[in-house]
Amino acid sequence: MxxxxxxxxxxxxxxxxxxxxxxxxxxxxxxxxxxxxxxxxxxxxxxxxxxxxxxxxxxxxxxxxxxxxxxxxxxxxxxxxxxxxxxxxxxxxxxxxxxxxxxxxxxxxxxxxxxxxxxxxxxxxxxxxxxxxxxxxxxxxxxxxxxxxxxxxxxxxxxxxxxxxxxxxxxxxxxxxxxxxxxxxxxxxxxxxxxxxxxxxxxxxxxxxxxxxxxxxxxxxxxxxxxxxxxxxxxxxxxxxxxxxxxxxxxxxxxxxxxxPPESLSAIYGAMILGLRDYVGKNGFPGVLLGMSGGIDSAISAAVAVDALGPDKVHCVMMPSPYTSQDSLDDAAQCAGLLGCRIDTISIAPAMDAFAAMLAPSFAGTQPDITEENLQSRSRGLTLMALSNKFGAMVLSTGNKSEMSVGYATLYGDMCGGYSVLKDVYKTMVYRLSDWRNQNRPLGALGPSGMVIPERIITKAPTAELKPDQKDQDTLPEYAVLDDILECLVEKDMSMADIVARGHDAATVNRVWRMLDRAEYKRRQAPPGVKITSRSFGKDRRYPITSGLLSLVPSK
Known part of the structure; x- marks a missing residue:
């Protein structure tokens, strides 16, 4: 003894x-x-x-x-x-x-x-x-x-x-x-x-x-x-x-x-760093590349990548279209500069012209719609995948959980990628994390101290810039409303009546519920990403693609 x-x-x-x-x-x-x-x-x-x-x-x-x-x-x-x-x-x-x-x-x-x-x-x-x-x-x-x-x-x-x-x-x-x-x-x-x-x-x-x-x-x-x-x-x-x-x-x-133990924002950011670092390292990728739009999702994705891998292993690509604003070009360049990583510009205008000419006979007699918008996103996805094939870096997808929940993403376009650090992060949390990272350098981070995401990226209205003067809120509820409804539906499995009782408009809840279920086929084709919440898309939430559930959802 x-x-x-x-x-x-x-x-x-x-x-x-x-x-x-x-x-x-x-x-x-x-x-x-x-x-x-x-x-x-x-x-x-x-x-x-x-x-x-x-x-x-x-x-x-x-x-x-x-x-x-x-x-x-x-x-x-x-x-x-x-x-x-x-x-x-x-x-x-x-x-x-x-x-x-x-x-x-x-x-x-x-x-x-x-x-x-x-x-x-x-x-x-x-x-x-x-x-x-x-x-x-x-x-x-x-x-x-x-x-x-x-x-x-x-x-x-x-x-x-x-x-x-x-x-x-x-x-x-x-x-x-x-x-x-x-x-x-x-x-x-x-x-x-x-x-x-x-x-x-x-x-x-x-x-x-x-x-x-x-x-x-x-x-x-x-x-x-x-x-x-x-x-x-x-x-x-x-x-x-x-x-x-x-x-x-x-x-x-x-x-x-x-x-x-770290506080919540520090813990989320730390999980994102470690998840990406090990996914890239354990699978033998030389680094990552991502589309840098001048928006907040790509900015924080780039920041996480630099913190996880170092600026020399992160390649950002700005892919402007005729609808891309000068502010977006400037913001993307400034963000890459603050992070110390490479950024290249490849215009997708020639691809848009080529697709327009190629499809003109088939599209004759129709008006431009979301099809042409998605062609822009897919041109960007094609460009990133070509660079990945040529040089070996993994494409980092930049979509967040709010977008993936309601299908506000383009298959084979902005959904292209081998991994996503924002897959289980709602848009409102993206803003909080961006503010936090500008004030904190995580333990073990390989990126710089101080501001890494320009203030204008955080404060400006989010937009996909696929048509003139486009804003996310033209299509979606305000993110604070959307994210609360989604958390009720995804993480908590709450009924429509209970969600409405929280103060939400019944028509909005019904609309979000339907968007959530209709987007399941897209999520099945999304890249893997870091699990943050109690119910991430994938193994945590296994819903059928083909389902009559929507017929049971009350309309009011």
């Missing part, structure tokens, strides 16, 4: 499927932990293969390689250094499980299986894993450790079972994605588990971007009296040392790591 235990929290950024890379991260963290005198290193959920691995775990050869990697890591621990608690997909009697494995003394000493498999929002673990039984504690060097894998902490059963069977300390490896206000919910749930069991708890979350998900880290530890022992930073990798001692009232811990 020991009365002292030093546990290192390895908040690492694994890459899904890149086993050698992930093993290298695990080994590096172990070396640093050994130098600090750690007895045990705790890693995130499925840290060996990265989270979420999705259907990779259905491939037997992949699981074979995972097992070989785990056994090699276990062999490393024969040197007498720190033990490892790693996560990996693991086969038990031929069945696939989400597992935590204790590696010590050169061997796999214990395996614990996730009991509560999440099956909502972006999670569908029941498709690929089987649930394990309620676990008992692991005896590690005289201390009974309760291993609680991610979702197992969100309900009381696993923690209560561990406490009843003699656990002394709860270790919670996680792959918990970022969304607004989630840090508070995690802490609240952890406090509930500590209160119920009387046991200290270490919550270790991974960090990094994986497709549309961003894992924010922000790991923490709690004493039995619910005192915060450690708080790791968000959005960065970190190894933190916690030192635990046995007392008459159980185990208590100490740590020097105490970094407050």
């Amino acid at each position: 020991t009365d002292h235990l030093t546990i290192a929290l390895a908040q690492i950024n694994p890459t899904v499927g890149k086993l050698d890379h992930n093993a290298a991260l695990i080994r590096q963290a172990r070396r640093e932990a050994a130098d600090a005198g750690a007895d045990l290193v705790l890693y995130p959920e499925l840290s060996v293969c990265g989270y979420p691995p999705e259907d990779l775990v259905l491939k037997p050869f992949f699981l074979d390689q995972v097992e070989a990697t785990v056994r090699a890591l276990a062999a490393d621990t024969a040197d007498g250094g720190p033990a490892l608690l790693v996560g990996a997909p693991w086969r038990v009697e031929g069945r696939r499980h989400n597992a935590a494995l204790l590696l010590d003394g050169g061997k796999i000493q214990a395996v614990r299986l996730k009991h509560d498999l999440p099956n909502y929002g972006p999670f569908d673990e029941k498709r690929v894993f089987e649930a394990g039984p309620l676990p008992g504690p692991i005896n590690f060097r005289g201390v009974r450790l309760g291993v609680v894998i991610c979702e197992d902490m969100w309900t009381p059963d696993v923690c209560e079972t561990l406490a009843e069977t003699g656990a002394e300390l709860l270790l919670v490896p996680n792959g918990s994605p970022f969304e607004l206000d989630k840090v508070d919910r995690r802490l609240s749930l952890a406090v509930s588990r500590v209160t119920e069991t009387g046991l200290p708890l270490i919550y270790l979350n991974q960090v990094g971007g994986q497709d549309e998900l961003v894992f924010d880290g922000a790991s923490f530890a709690l004493n039995p009296d619910r005192e915060l022992v450690a708080q790791l930073p968000a959005f960065v990798e970190r190894l933190a040392i916690t030192r635990w001692s046995r007392t008459a009232d159980g185990w208590t811990g100490q740590s020097k790591e105490m970094v407050p």
Whole structure:
């Protein structure tokens, strides 16, 4: 029996499927932990293969390689250094499980299986894993450790079972994605588990971007009296040392790591930076290029890109038409100048003329309408994709959630792109983030301090500039109204009557509802983007394209 235990929290950024890379991260963290005198290193959920691995775990050869990697890591621990608690997909009697494995003394000493498999929002673990039984504690060097894998902490059963069977300390490896206000919910749930069991708890979350998900880290530890022992930073990798001692009232811990979590705007911006940085880096793109219109969406997209990748990896392209104002040209150039990134100008007027001539016989006898407007947007999309094909940079889409909700976007035009940082950000939030970025330089940002988005871009009326004197509000409700209605419909699934009761016009609510549902086919073809809210488009919200729902929506 020991009365002292030093546990290192390895908040690492694994890459899904890149086993050698992930093993290298695990080994590096172990070396640093050994130098600090750690007895045990705790890693995130499925840290060996990265989270979420999705259907990779259905491939037997992949699981074979995972097992070989785990056994090699276990062999490393024969040197007498720190033990490892790693996560990996693991086969038990031929069945696939989400597992935590204790590696010590050169061997796999214990395996614990996730009991509560999440099956909502972006999670569908029941498709690929089987649930394990309620676990008992692991005896590690005289201390009974309760291993609680991610979702197992969100309900009381696993923690209560561990406490009843003699656990002394709860270790919670996680792959918990970022969304607004989630840090508070995690802490609240952890406090509930500590209160119920009387046991200290270490919550270790991974960090990094994986497709549309961003894992924010922000790991923490709690004493039995619910005192915060450690708080790791968000959005960065970190190894933190916690030192635990046995007392008459159980185990208590100490740590020097105490970094407050970021406020909401800082957190959103940090998620956007990390999501883009890892999407570009982990997929091997040399950089990004985007259409710079002189509007706020492209301006903040460019700012995020520069902060994530550096100005040398961001290429902006201004593509004016005869309807583009001089103000837009000037604003785009000034914004690129403030950010320090390259901007080129390629006029789409020749493409517009070519399409007009080419389609004239087919369009004879008709009047110009939205078709000609969309041809402008598609000319820009074609131009950006040509540059991407030629030079390899990924096209960054700049559409926001308000536009994507109601279909105020052009397929194969401004929807072109490999990724979008604004996909889950409403227009009103775009304005708030732009103001915030002009006053703050995020931690770890590669862009400049001070103003990066010209004030006129923030204050002028938004416009697509596809026809003379066009404004967004010619087609859409005011964004403050639109966004509130959309949040009620998308995030909260509220009824029309309840939305109207908030003070909205019934006809406007009905119109927005219909626009939202009719645009589903467009959203299915949109690029991936950073998840920010509790209900992002994609896995969080799975609506049929063909549906009779609109016939059920009341007209008043």
